[in-house]
Every structure is written in C-alpha cells, then in structure tokens.
Amino acid sequence: MNKVRYNFSRYISKEIYQGDAFELAQKHLLGAYLCSYVNDELTIGRISELEVYIGEYDKACHAWPNKRTLRTEIMYHCGGCAYVFFVYGKYSQFNVVAGPQGKANAILIRSVEPVIGIDVMRRRRQCDDIKKLTTGPGRLCQALGISCKEHNGIDLCGKTIWISAKEKEYSFISRPRIGIDYAEEYRDKPWRFYLEDSLFISKK
C-alpha cells in the first residue's frame, strides 16, 4: 500500500503570485514543488534554481522596456499563469508570471530536483543520468512534458501544471543570471537564486 508522504495540492495562491516578484521567487517558489500532469503522467520536481526578470527596467527581460509583442503579452497578465517560450529551435523554457496585471514580471525556473515520476522523466529525456534530467531550463521542460505550444499562458492554479507550497525553509544563494550578456548594466545583477545544498543546479 502506498503511503502518501506529502500533499502536492497545496497550491500557491493567486494573491502570492500577484505580489512582489523577488519575494515570490525567494520565499515561495524556491523549494516548492513544480507539478505536471501531462498525457496521464504525473511528474514533480522541487524547484532548486530560478531567475527573476522585470519588464519595466531590466534589460535582460524579453518585455523590456515594457515592450508589448505577441510573445511578451502573456507577461502582462495577472501573476499566476505560465510564460513558456521557445528558443534555439528545440527548447521550451518555463516561467512563472508574477505581479499584478499590467506589470511584465517573470520568474524562469532553471532547475528542479526530481521527486515523482523519475522513470517518466528518463523516458522523455532519453537519458539515464539523474543529474542531467532536470538541471537546465530546457531539460526540465522536456522532463516534465512542458512545451510552449501546449502550455504557454496556462493557469498555474489548474490541474495540468501547478506549484505546491514548500514544506520547510531552505537557505539559498544569489548569483548573476545565465546567458544574458547583452543586458548591459543588468548583466551582473545577482537575480539568479538557488538552494544552497542542492546537487541539482545548472551552473554554480
């Protein structure tokens, strides 16, 4: 008989998603569980690494300076939905939209620790090495079955992709973000955060 140790339905509330992006990232998303139920398969990972992007003033953000295009429009919605975009011809990247309607803030999930559905993740990634299943924004989307075509704009308080509250406090580290050399004075802002003790980080 399976003993359910954790309740993965402790949804993070809309109020919290619509609050400050840095507070959401540090206090609520780091250590929380990113859950997906795609093609009748449940996969869950504990969020271990993320980056904050602010559309209003942050030159690294796709929506800077409050730029509105087809792609960025979803970031202007109320916090609590997903911004999933496509890069390099292959990879989806999953972001949590943060803040009130009209503010284009996003939190890129860069790594999770595999928790539930590890065999499913291995199959989707065609990879046995557990360290390479979910470390990196493209990898974790593949492992959790998240794609820009199907999941961009999806409500994170729904039943397909959701985030369940963390169960304890974690200490974390802040570092500059990855792959944003074009962002001038925002290039070195330490807006990447990761769990101090986690082995599942894309880059130290």
Place this chain on the structure above:
DNA sequence: CAGAGGATCCTCT
C-alpha cells in the same frame, strides 16, 4: 517577406 539571433543542449576534441 527575408534575415538575424536566441533566458540552450549535446557532441566531439
């Protein structure tokens, strides 16, 4: 409507 480049990953050296 063509061209350039990307919030990456994998392979090979």
Place this chain on the structure above:
DNA sequence: GAGGATCCTCTGA
C-alpha cells in the same frame, strides 16, 4: 571549451 543544431519571433524594408 568550441561549434552546430534548428525554428520561432521580431525587426526593418
């Protein structure tokens, strides 16, 4: 550690 893959999105004409 360098280079190629690969296709969507935005820009400018």
